[in-house]
Amino acid sequence: MNHKKYSNKPLYIILLLTVFITSGFYNEKPKILIIGDSISIGYTPFVKKNLAATAIVEHNPGNAQHTGTGLKQIEAWIGDTNWDIIQFNWGLWDLCYRHPDSKEYGNRDKINGKVTYTVEEYAANLDTLVRKIKEKSNAKLVFVTTSYVPKEEAGRFEADAKRYNKAAIAVMKKHNVSVNHIYKASKTIHKKYGKGSHDVHYTKDGYKKLGKIVSGFLFEQLKMLKKQ
Template structure:
């Protein structure tokens, strides 16, 4: 049985590169001027969502105002703690959300890997039971907004990833799929979409992140799912 890492411990062990909140990603956090004539979209997620945010905005330019939370969404329990603040007072039309890659990550303070990732000797950030509890709470809160909700599946864990086990993302995606079906929430299967071109779009061998072209590819699918909602 895996040792479970206190979520605060996961946050402390994560590298700044892994957070994807440096200057090179500042455009993702530069939210647009709100045009009352256009629907307001909120993107919630970790570094993967940070990577595709700018291109989602470009693809929906003139059709929707695309905002994102002001930070890396990290793990689901972090989302539970911060969701009220992120949602604010704005009337959201569509909320596209994901948690998962942080939750399935094993970390070890002694590891020399980036972010102290270590799937052999590290501690798991969130068990399936803890993840389900957090996602249940998140969905309950998001439903209160009356926005159209789109759950975005967690993207693939490639072979040789230092802190995550191949297939765990599928298991955790299954947990939220059950919740989404129960509540009638739309599902954006970004996992399957990424798999179609994974060797071409992954940043490097064993890395869960993507190239610039890869993020543009993901953004196309995200924008397509959002466009389908606002066109109805």
């Protein structure tokens, strides 16, 4: 009877060690949080796939929309997780003009509408957001610039993407936040893989290409963290 009792002990130890080792490897992977709008939602699955062997990648629940939403939700999105990198982006919603009578999706109307946040308000909100993130987390911060806005987009002016990016970059420089400048690449990608001259979004192939750029930048940031 004792022989039967102890015969299973080696198997139990092996199983215990397997769980411990597996959990250890899982926990050793750095954690990356991506916060952003529908563009980031589109490329995040590709980033997860590209970095699967290197890091655990998550996206904030839903669409991060504009900086106003960020100011309300940022603490909840970060939560209690010990993130190694937090990548964030706001812009397309901030620079969007809307009018309640517009029939366009999201009430977009750059002729009669009102902008969500002026470039000055956007910069001020970003400044506050960076401070809030740093108070909540010790993660390495990465800002991704706003992607391309096609000329015929109903609620957005093409030139505003550059203006808002310039303001955002100044804020990031002030706070020593790394910047992934994807605007130029996103414009090239949109020309071939965008959903049209009236839409800021991309096809699956377009998001795949954006995801490759984002993954590459994050991979370099991870390498830098390992050296520290």
